[in-house]
Amino acid sequence: xxxxxxxxxxxxxxxxxxxxxxxxxxxxxxxxxxxxxxxxxxxxxxxxxxxxxxxxxxxxxxxxxxxxxxxxxxxxxxxxxxxxxxxxxxxxxxxxxxxxxxxxxxxxxxxxxxxxxxxxxxxxxxxxxxxxxxxxxxxxxxxxxxxxxxxxxxxxxxxxxxxxxxxxxxxxxxxxxxxxxxxxxxxxxxxxxxxxxxxxxxxxxxxxxxxxxxxxxxxxxxxxxxxxxxxxxxxxxxxxxxxxxxxxxxxxxxxxxxxxxxxxxxxxxxxxxxxxxxxxxxxxxxxxxxxxxxxxxxxxxxxxxxxxxxxxxxxxxxxxxxxxxxxxxxxxxxxxxxxxxxxxxxxxxxxxxxxxxxxxxxxxxxxx
Amino acid sequence: xxxxxxxxxxxxxxxxxxxxxxxxxxxxxxxxxxxxxxxxxxxxxxxxxxxxxxxxxxxxxxxxxxxxxxxxxxxxxxxxxxxxxxxxxxxxxxxxxxxxxxxxxxxxxxxxxxxxxxxxxxxxxxxxxxxxxxxxxxxxxxxxxxxxxxxxxxxxxxxxxxxxxxxxxxxxxxxxxxxxxxxxxxxxxxxxxxxxxxxxxxxxxxxxxxxxxxxxxxxxxxxxxxxxxxxxxxxxxxxxxxxxxxxxxxxxxxxxxxxxxxxxxxxxxxxxxxxxxxxxxxxxxxxxxxxxxxxxxxxxxxxxxxxxxxxxxxxxxxxxxxxxxxxxxxxxxxxxxxxxxxxxxxxxxxxxxxxxxxxxxxxxxxxx
Numbered sequence: 001x002x003x004x005x006x007x008x009x010x011x012x013x014x015x016x017x018x019x020x021x022x023x024x025x026x027x028x029x030x031x032x033x034x035x036x037x038x039x040x041x042x043x044x045x046x047x048x049x050x051x052x053x054x055x056x057x058x059x060x061x062x063x064x065x066x067x068x069x070x071x072x073x074x075x076x077x078x079x080x081x082x083x084x085x086x087x088x089x090x091x092x093x094x095x096x097x098x099x100x101x102x103x104x105x106x107x108x109x110x111x112x113x114x115x116x117x118x119x120x121x122x123x124x125x126x127x128x129x130x131x132x133x134x135x136x137x138x139x140x141x142x143x144x145x146x147x148x149x150x151x152x153x154x155x156x157x158x159x160x161x162x163x164x165x166x167x168x169x170x171x172x173x174x175x176x177x178x179x180x181x182x183x184x185x186x187x188x189x190x191x192x193x194x195x196x197x198x199x200x201x202x203x204x205x206x207x208x209x210x211x212x213x214x215x216x217x218x219x220x221x222x223x224x225x226x227x228x229x230x231x232x233x234x235x236x237x238x239x240x241x242x243x244x245x246x247x248x249x250x251x252x253x254x255x256x257x258x259x260x261x262x263x264x265x266x267x268x269x270x271x272x273x274x275x276x277x278x279x280x281x282x283x284x285x286x287x288x289x290x291x292x293x294x295x296x297x298x299x300x301x302x303x304x305x306x307x308x309x310x311x312x313x314x315x316x317x318x319x320x321x322x323x324x325x326x327x328x329x330x331x332x333x334x335x336x337x338x339x340x341x342x343x344x345x346x347x348x349x350x351x352x353x354x355x356x357x358x359x360x361x362x363x364x365x366x367x368x
Numbered sequence: 369x370x371x372x373x374x375x376x377x378x379x380x381x382x383x384x385x386x387x388x389x390x391x392x393x394x395x396x397x398x399x400x401x402x403x404x405x406x407x408x409x410x411x412x413x414x415x416x417x418x419x420x421x422x423x424x425x426x427x428x429x430x431x432x433x434x435x436x437x438x439x440x441x442x443x444x445x446x447x448x449x450x451x452x453x454x455x456x457x458x459x460x461x462x463x464x465x466x467x468x469x470x471x472x473x474x475x476x477x478x479x480x481x482x483x484x485x486x487x488x489x490x491x492x493x494x495x496x497x498x499x500x501x502x503x504x505x506x507x508x509x510x511x512x513x514x515x516x517x518x519x520x521x522x523x524x525x526x527x528x529x530x531x532x533x534x535x536x537x538x539x540x541x542x543x544x545x546x547x548x549x550x551x552x553x554x555x556x557x558x559x560x561x562x563x564x565x566x567x568x569x570x571x572x573x574x575x576x577x578x579x580x581x582x583x584x585x586x587x588x589x590x591x592x593x594x595x596x597x598x599x600x601x602x603x604x605x606x607x608x609x610x611x612x613x614x615x616x617x618x619x620x621x622x623x624x625x626x627x628x629x630x631x632x633x634x635x636x637x638x639x640x641x642x643x644x645x646x647x648x649x650x651x652x653x654x655x656x657x658x659x660x661x662x663x664x665x666x667x668x669x670x671x672x673x674x675x676x677x678x679x680x681x682x683x684x685x686x687x688x689x690x691x692x693x694x695x696x697x698x699x700x701x702x703x704x705x706x707x708x709x710x711x712x713x714x715x716x717x718x719x720x721x722x723x724x725x726x727x728x729x730x731x732x733x734x735x736x
Contacts, residue, residue, distance in 0.1 A: 015414035026419030027617075035410050042403050042569075046383035050570075051394030052699045053691070085453055088591035088616035096464075096588065195617060201410075202418075203571065203619030220464065221589060223456035233704035248456035249395075249563060251571030251619050323421070331420045336601035 009268055009348055013199070020330040020353040024344040025145060025173055025307055028199035031264050034257035038201065041253025059252050066255040069262055070206060073198075073271075074190070075181030080214070082207040082242035083250070087172045090191025090207030091139075093245045094168045096220040098137060114140075115338075118147050119300045124155045135165045142174035142190075146335050146342070147298050148282075148307030150178070157186045166213065172196055177278060177305050179271035188213040197306070197346070198265070200258035203251055209242055223248035268347065277347035278306045281354065285345055288358045294365050298340060309335065309342045314365070324364045330357055377636055377716055381567070388698040388721040392712040393513060393541055393675055396567035399632050402625035406569065409621025430623040437627050438574060441566075441639075442558070443549030448582070450575040450610035451618070455540045458559025458575030459507075461613050462536045464588040466505060482508075483706075486515050487668045492523045503533045510542035510558075514703050514710070515666050516650075516675030518546070525554045534581065540564055545646060545673050547639035556581045565674070565714065566633070568626035571619055577610055591616035636715065645715035646674045649722065653713055656726045662733050666708060677703065677710045682733070692732045698725055 010016050015029030041062075049055035063083065071078040084090045100107055112130035117123045127138065138160050143150050153169065160167050166188040174180070176197025182190055190208040194200030209217055219226050219238060225246040227235040238244035265274060283302040289295050289310050298309045312318060318334045318341045325332055332343050343357065378384050383397030409430075417423035431451065439446040452458045468475055480498035485491045495506065506528050511518050521537065528535050534556040542548070544565025550558055558576040562568030577585055587594050587606060593614040595603040606612035633642060651670040657663050657678050666677045680686060686702045686709045693700055700711050711725065 013414075014411070015418055018415065023417070023419035027417065027423075029418055030410060030414060035407070035414075038410065039403070039407060042398060042406065043382070046381075046398060046403075047386065049391070049395065049699065050383055050397055051391035051701070053694055055395075085618060086591070086616040089589060092589040092591075092615070193617065201619060202617050203622075221457060221460040223454070223460075229704075231704065247460070248454040249561065249570050250453060251569060251622060254571075254619060326421055331417065333419070336597075336599065 004268060006348060006350060010350065012264055013348075016348075018329065020356050022330070022332045022343040022345065022349075022353075022357065024197055024346045025342065026333055026344075027195050027202060028176070028197055028261075028346070030201060030257070031199060031261055033260040033264060034199070034201060037256035037260045038253045041256050045253065062252055062255040066259050069259050070194075073180070073262060074175070074192075074208060076183045076208050077211070079241035080183075080208055080211055082209065082245040084191070084205050084207050084245075085203055085250070086195075086205050087170055087191045087193045090189075090205060091168060091170060093207055093220060094137075094189040094191070094209075094217065095139075097217040097245075098166075099216065099218060100136065114144075114149075115147060118149050118298065123149075123151055124159055127156060128159055131160070131163050131165060133163075135163065137166050137168055139168045139170070141170045141172070143177065143305045143307065145170075145173050145307070146338060146340070147309055148173075148303050148305050149299075150174075150304040153187060154185045157188075161186060173305070173307065176265075177275060179275055182208055183210070186210070189217075194258045194261070198258070198261055200261045201254045204254040204258050207242070207245060209245070214242070214244075217245075219244045221245075221247050265347075274347040278345065279304060281345040281347070281349045281351075282306050282308050284351065285343060285354050285357070288354065289343075289361075292358070292362060292365070295361070298338065306345050307342060308345070309338075309340045311338075311340045312365075316365070321361070321364055325357070325360060328360055330360055332357075372636060374716060374718060378718065380632055381716075384716075386697065388724050390698070390700045390711040390713065390717075390721075390725065392565055392714045393710065394701055394712075395563050395570060396544070396565055396629075396714070398569060398625070399567060399629055401628040401632060402567070402569060405624040405628045406621045409624050413621065427620050430620055434623040434627055437630055438562075441548070441630060442543070442560075442576060444551045444576050445579070447609035448551075448576055448579055450577065450613040452559070452573050452575050452613075453571055453618070454563075454573050455538055455559045455561045458557075458573060459536060459538060461575055461588060462505075462557045462559070462577075462585065463507075465585040465613075466534075467584065467586060468504065482512075482517075483515060486517050486666065491517075491519055492527055495524060496527055499528070499531050499533060501531075503531065505534050505536055507536045507538070509538045509540070511545065511673050511675065513538075513541050513675070514706060514708070515677055516541075516671050516673050517667075518542075518672040521555060522553045525556075529554060541673070541675065544633075545643060547643055550576055551578070554578070557585075562626045562629070566626070566629055568629045569622045572622045572626050575610070575613060577613070582610070582612075585613075587612045589613075589615050633715075642715040646713065647672060649713040649715070649717045649719075650674050650676050652719065653711060653722050653725070656722065657711075657729075660726070660730060660733070663729070666706065674713050675710060676713070677706075677708045679706075679708045680733075684733070689729070689732055693725070693728060696728055698728055700725075 012031045013029040067078045071081050168189040171192040175192035193205030195202040226244045228237045230236045285308050294314045296311045380399045381397040435446045439449050536557040539560040543560035561573030563570040594612045596605045598604045653676050662682045664679050
């Protein structure tokens with residue numbers, strides 16, 4: 001297999017044709033092959049049905065193919081994967097599904113000051129310090145959406161399991177960035193979306209529930225996809241797998257679009273190769289930003305993922321910078337906590353895009 | 369405005385080009401204008417972003433336009449409308465959101481034999497008989513998905529409110545069929561989908577929560593769409609409207625597709641005109657079916673909606689009939705309870721489609 005050139009590869013993404021794009025953490029650009037798959041999916045559904053025995057088979061095949069491909073991406077077995085509309089639904093499934101005895105409600109929720117460990121200290125040690133004897137669940141992000149900090153998942157899970165604490169991960173920023181072998185980490189719950197770093201369509205994501213945790217996590221929102229019926233269609237049990245947390249009809253043409261996006265990434269390189277390229281790109285951006293006197297990056301050492309957040313040290317507002325950039329075809333976003341600007345780079349971000357961003361930021365800063 | 373001919377109107381639906389279609393209660397055919405809107409939506413998102421200030425405005429406008437149009441369809445105010453992925457999610461929101469004091473769980477659930485009132489008797493009287501002093505919620509369908517029975521919603525709501533019982537309606541089969549002025553009925557909760565009788569895309573539906581019931585129904589699954597944040601983005605309250613039950617990212621291109629489908633129906637006629645035509649078509653089908661000796665329709669009088677369910681009185685299985693028909697390009701489905709075959713007709717079903725169905729059923733019955 002020949003690795004496509006960066007230019008050829010970027011041409012697969014229509015969104016990249018007219019802009020410099022740094023909002024992968026918000027939403028990834030949809031490749032043309034995914035758009036084609038959506039159109040094909042709608043056309044097939046209309047041709048076969050839209051409601052018919054043939055469409056029913058087609059939908060089953062679409063979900064099965066996608067379940068296997070995505071499970072493979074994550075290093076998990078297909079039975080442990082639930083499709084959701086977004087990351088948040090995945091997290092909600094877990095938060096409502098745990099049997100919080102003796103009282104399901106009136107939970108005690110506490111926080112720990114993770115951000116203090118961004119540039120020094122050890123997040124595992126901090127979590128160890130803040131875990132309580134009765135902590136049932138730790139909720140973290142694998143990669144922090146604001147600071148870009150990457151947490152050591154396996155170490156955290158090992159620690160928590162020693163205390164009988166389960167771990168729920170918001171994986172919005174990690175899936176499509178980090179090479180993952182989730183089952184090996186031991187993590188209990190891992191909620192992700194296809195529409196950010198994997199560049200799939202919005203409205204399709206998933207939740208991993210480990211085989212060990214499946215029987216302990218009750219389904220909350222349920223529907224015909226969750227259950228097995230008897231000869232009269234009467235529910236008799238949950239499905240034996242992650243489908244028990246799925247509800248009812250979804251936009252099925254999105255499934256093939258998601259698969260096409262994943263396949264396109266594979267054409268460029270392995271998960272490890274892509275992650276290394278992301279880090280190379282973000283380190284280049286971080287270095288260039290650090291050289292601008294009026295800019296302070298949140299991280300004082302090179303980033304370990306694709307997110308580079310920074311602050312303006314002078315009076316101009318972050319919003320005015322983002323607006324200034326967007327008016328010039330360069331797309332970043334502000335964050336409120338910490339108050340900063342976030343630039344995301346993907347493996348296919350080009351050096352010239354980064355140079356253009358840097359030049360335009362300098363232009364903004366020096367404009368009265 | 370000129371009313372388009374039936375032939376011209378049917379040409380707007382690609383699915384109808386190659387088959388005789390009777391599965392509207394399963395999923396409606398997506399019009400070409402809706403498919404075009406989906407493609408346009410994806411292209412616009414890629415051109416504007418996909419994540420940017422402009423896309424954010426576009427998404428807000430898309431949801432707002434759709435919220436207003438759909439609210440108008442239902443006779444409700446836009447603030448009382450929540451978008452969901454399907455009917456089932458809407459019903460789940462209600463079932464989990466009610467403050468079932470003193471104990472939120474261990475609810476007592478009981479059933480009433482509504483089907484006995486299909487051909488005789490009065491559903492309102494039956495509900496009155498089965499309501500208990502402590503019944504908090506009545507769950508019904510507006511139109512029964514299996515028998516096609518249409519329930520008198522206003523009378524049922526009036527009865528229940530006299531007993532302080534709220535009413536949740538599964539509206540999968542009524543939205544897009546009945547002319548609706550929901551706010552006038554007093555109903556508390558009404559969950560529907562766009563992808564059946566309204567012929568919108570799968571994966572987009574909604575829930576109506578009456579203004580009176582909004583404050584009493586706690587959100588369960590929540591996300592950034594549900595809340596209002598302070599200057600640091602920290603949640604400080606629910607949104608004041610039905611958005612409090614919405615969660616996070618959805619497939620936004622579906623919104624315009626949904627609007628296009630609704631507009632297309634308006635081009636043909638008013639809700640009342642469409643409903644009358646549906647009844648005319650279903651009565652024609654019911655009459656023709658009733659004339660076949662080996663067929664028994666579940667209803668002994670003409671249907672009041674688009675669903676016509678029937679049984680074979682001889683030995684052949686319902687599944688073999690449905691397979692026989694699908695192999696000949698005629699699409700119906702079996703139901704398990706009661707064990708029967710269901711044919712759905714829409715306002716744009718053609719008499720020749722019905723004649724073709726009848727002839728093919730006769731052929732099936734007489735084939736050894």
